[in-house]
Structures are given as structure tokens and as C-alpha cells.
Amino acid sequence: MSEQAEQSHAKAVPDILVSLPDDVEPTKVVRPEPAPAFAFALPKWTNQALVMICSIAIGIAIWHIGSTMRWNWGINFSNIPPPSKVLDATLKNVIDPDFYVHIAVSIRRVMLSFALAVVLGVPTGLLMARNRIIRAAFLPYIEILRPIPAVAWIPLAILMWPTEESSIIFITYLGAFFPIVLNTISGAEQTPEVLVRAVRSLGASKFDEFRHVILPAALPSISAGLAVGMGVAWFSLLAGEIISGQYGIGYFTWDAYSMVRTPDIVLGMLTIGALGTASTFGIKLLTAPMLKWQSKTR
């Protein structure tokens, strides 16, 4: 920005001088100072990364001071383990095979539930968007069941399903299903009708219409739905794991609370956050090749 401004000045100055009549003393052209670039002359991303690191460092510092000084103004820091204790707990757990079993079990549950939600949610959404009767048949269920939080499903899920494992997967699946369906519907509704007509005249069957037109048209919206669904899947899973089960990172966290291993609570929470972020990122990575055409559209 400032570089550009400077270049245009370098050009502009001689022009002004030339256009002055001969008998006029050329007054000194005052070059306005280019707007000062903020802070360091580093590339943009370095600036951002730096701010992020500082932000995290400040957060940890506040946490450290708060818990060691035992602040208690409204928020009670006195029972919160300081960062150093959490670090100790982390070092202890990363060499414990059980910790990885908890993580692996949770990942397996999320993957299974999420895959189920995609396989059932995307076709349901596509059909609902394109067929009035199907839409009318499914919409009431979706509208009524969608706002029910995962925790509220727990008692019924336990009664409905034969094993604890299946009820946890059911709850997790529900969490991912609704955002996926709703995003698929809204994406498919945006299909330009002219494209549907075009492929019909080219001999496309109903199935081809979905495969080559409606699904790709909805894909940008679907991929956003998948990312949201993945996030919701994780917190639904945690709700399920807290109440029942013997493994899983949610169980680990809840167990740490029951046994008053406070540093482990924080470690469990941070692990959940990291897993959620990583899997959402994974979804974006997986859908990116299918959306390559979009970057060319701009």
C-alpha cells in the first residue's frame, strides 16, 4: 500500500514541474508523508502469527497469575489448576497408553457417527430441496427435533438403544445430522434452474440431474454444513461420553472431575478442543478439491 503510494508520487512530481510556466519559480513540492505502515515491516502473515502468539501468551499469563494469586472476584480462580500443573499432567498422560485409548475411542465414535450423518443427511437434504412431498414429510421432524440439545437426548437414547456404545453414537450422529441436512437443503435450493434444463436436454436422467447438477451446486454449502456438523458432533459426543461409557475423552474429563484431578480436567478440555479443530480442518481439506472450480469463478 505505502509502496504503491510512493511510486505514484515519484511519477507525479516531474509532471507537475513540467506543467509550470517558465516565469514561475517552481515552489518546492511538498510530498505528503506516506501513511506509516503499522509496526514492523514484516509480511502480513508474520504480523498475524505474532499477534496470535502474544494473545495466547497473555491468556496463559492471566490464567497463571489468576490461579496462583487465587483470584476470586465473581469468577473463582482459586480451584483452577495453574498452567504449570496442567503441563505436568500433560507430560504424565502423553506417556500413558490409556490416554491414547480414550482419544482413539472418541475419534472412532465421531468418525462413525459423522459418516452416518453424511450418508443419510446429504441425500435427505437434496431430495427435500427438490421434491415438495418429501420436503413436507420430513420438515416437521427436522424442525421439532433440531433444537433439542444432545444432553436432553441422553435418557431416551439409553432406553432406545441396546448398548451404551450405540446410544452414544446415536446422540453424536444427531448432532451432525441437522446442520448437514439444513445446509444441503439451502445449497440445493440455489441450483440455477437453467442448468437443470440444460442437462435435461442433453439426455440426463433424474439421477444424473442430482449427481451432475444439484449436488455440485450445493457442494459449497454442504461443505460448510459438514464443518459445522463436525463441531456439533464433538460436543454431542462429549455429552454422551460424560453420562455413560468407560472410555473416550469425554469420560476422561468427567472422571477427572469425579476424582478431583483438576489438571486432568483442563487437559481433557484442551484435547477436545484440539481434536475438534483438527477434524474441522480435515473436513475443509477433504472438500477443497471438489470446490476447485469455485476459485476460478471469482
Add this chain to the structure above:
Amino acid sequence: MHDVLKYERPDSATSSSGKGRIVIDAVCITFGKGADAHRAVETTSITIEQGEFVCVLGPSGCGKSTLMNAVAGYVTPTEGEVRVDGELITKPGQDRGMVFQQYSLLPWKTVYENVAFGPRMAGKGRVEAGSIANTFLNMVGLKKFGSRYPAELSGGMQQRVGIARALANYPSVLLMDEPFGALDAQTRLMMQENLLGIWKKFGTTVLFVTHDVDEAIFLSDRVLVMSAAPGRIIRDLKIELPRPRDAEMATDPIYIEAKKECLKYIRAESLRAFELQNQ
């Protein structure tokens, strides 16, 4: 690289003979029901011979696209029927290639995939569909752009791909709904000449909808002038200009005579359409 020449052209003298004859028989199209009913096309009968280039000319909103949609099979006539080569039209089909006004290429498929789409749907193998696509892209001069996405192409280029895509199924009828309406004047003229060249090569019947008098006269064997809503054909004008045609012909007395004739009708109808819309 497969044998492109093999697909250069289906022998139009044999394969197209007697193909592409459109019969519109007492067709009348009404949208809505009861008090909301709106008649788009008034009872119309017209026959378009095989290999003819026919333009439907009319003010905007006169129902000319609706009439074409009935031939395409997107709209079912309220009364009457449309037949192509004796076959009753009930739905869209590969025998009738469609070219739309704009943005009808699949944006998520490359140019090449868009053109190969029709042959693929017709059950052709990947390789064969591919060589058909290359042939037609070559014909519209865009073979180099096969791996691009439609959005990377200009409007005129996209329309040429649209024409290649419609032709890749070797349709007996090519239906074009104001295909050059969104292009600038220079590109449009180039596209018109290009289209006539392709048509000469293929000999398919072309039904072309436009509101541009010059475009209609320059392209067609016959101009069908449509009245303002509800649309009906009020003039069936033969254009006796020799072929091949070029832009110079705009000063030819036959051209000027035809233009006067069209404008006479169009002006009156446009005025009526304008008043209808302002009621």
C-alpha cells in the same frame, strides 16, 4: 488422439434428410388457473421444414421463448401439440439441442467435460465422448481451452462452448433462446457468422428466438414475427438473401425491404407490449 475426422460430420445428406421437421399444431399455452390464468401463446400453427433456419422475432415478454420451450419439451401446451419428425414432444430430449441466453454451462465441469456431457449421457464411452468433445470444440475454435472452467472464458467463448455442447449430441433440431443477447455488438456479429458456418456444415434445423430485427434477417430463411402478449405469429416472412451471408448485405435492397416489413410489425407490437405492461 482419436480419429477426429470420423466425427467431423454425420453425413447430413443422408442422416439428416427428413430429420428435424417441426410441426406446431394449434398450440396454445396458458399459465396459471382460473382468475390468475395468463395466456402466453395464442393458438399457433406453424411448420418448420428440415434444415431450415427460422427466427422467431418479437417484443420482450411476447411468449416467443414459451413457444420455443414447448418445442424443447420444458412446457406442455395447454392445447394442441408439437411434433418433431412425427414424434409427439412430451419432454426434453437429445434430438433437440438447446442453447440458452447465458450461464448454462456447468461451472464445476471443465469446458471439455461440459461438451462431452451429452455424449456421455447418450451412453458413449469416455474415450469416444472425449473425441466427440474435441471435434466440436475444434469446430468452434476453442480446443485449446478444453481444460479451463467456464468462468475463465469470456461470454462469447462460453456461448460457443454452449453451441458445441448442444451439437455434440448430433441433434436434428437446434433451439436457441436469444443466445447472443448478452454479448456486445462486435462479438455478436462474429458469433452470428460463426453460427451460419456451423449450420451450413451441419444442416440441422435451427429455431432461433430473438428480439433483434437485424439478427433475425441476417440469419434466417424465414422470420416469424410474433405479436405482443398473448403471442401469436402475425407475419411469416421469407428472407430471399443469398448465402453465404456477410455483414455487407445490410445495404442490400432485399435486406432493407425485409427490415422495413419487420419493423412495421415490431414497432406496433412493441408499443402494444409497452402499453400492456404499463396498464
